[in-house]
Amino acid sequence: MIRLHHLNQSRSLRILWLLEELGEPYEVTSYQRDAKTNLAPKSLKEAHPLGKSPVIEIDGEVYAESGAITQLLIERFAPERLRPAFDSTDYGHYLEWIDFAESSLMVPLLLELFVNKAGVSDNEFLNGYIAQEKNNLLSYLDDTLNGKSYIVGDKLSGADFMLSFDLIMLAKRGALENYPNIKEYASKLSKIDSYQRAMDLEAKYDENESA
Structure with missing residues (x-):
């Protein structure tokens, strides 16, 4: 199972779309930006030390950076298609x-x-x-x-x-x-x-x- 740690209004939207296109089972843990500072909540650091999104968990490993995640998911699930x-x-x-x-x-x-x-x-x-x-x-x-x-x-x-x-x-x-x-x-x-x-x-x- 894939878990996406998703921050609203962030680069994580790329991965949310990709996961919908892939059609593989996944779950989302959702986080909200602070309404005043627009910063990510400190709770995101529990998913990854940088406290940024997107972050995915797959096969017991945690990965950050939307470009790396995009390539990782495509190579695993849809290399010929995407x-x-x-x-x-x-x-x-x-x-x-x-x-x-x-x-x-x-x-x-x-x-x-x-x-x-x-x-x-x-x-x-x-x-x-x-x-x-x-x-x-x-x-x-x-x-x-x-x-x-x-x-x-x-x-x-x-x-x-x-x-x-x-x-x-x-x-x-x-x-x-x-x-x-x-x-x-x-x-x-x-x-x-x-x-x-x-x-x-x-x-x-x-x-x-x-x-």
Whole structure:
């Protein structure tokens, strides 16, 4: 049995969607962000010393980091369905986009969030960096998605699960209007049955959202 330690409004949403797509039995232990600080509760440290989510338990082992968890679950339960073959030209791009979602693209998104939360949105240097970096990265992603339904090849893969959380963050900020290919891609992902089930579960677990 797989257990997901799920924090609301977090990268754990990637894993929640992936588990719904895999169709393997799993259980969820749900955690709520502090309504004032937006931080994870200290109880998450009981699941993993870093106190972050997602964390999964499987076969008596505990694993953190959404990129690692995504690849681990796919390799175990759906390697032929949700990742390109090792000897294909798509495999290298698959790994590239998994890392892109959690490294290159996540940096300006988090900076923007922190700047706004800290009340320093008038910082010219930070605002300039965030705007330029976001545009560079999103333009690159938008160009790559031209004429494509999925980011790698012509089928759903772990790279799409990884990008999904970034796109949810961007959509909430109204930041996709100038990137039509990304907007269409996000819309197509949102119509997948397993994605919709995951969003319904997130709404159920997200007490702060419904309060």
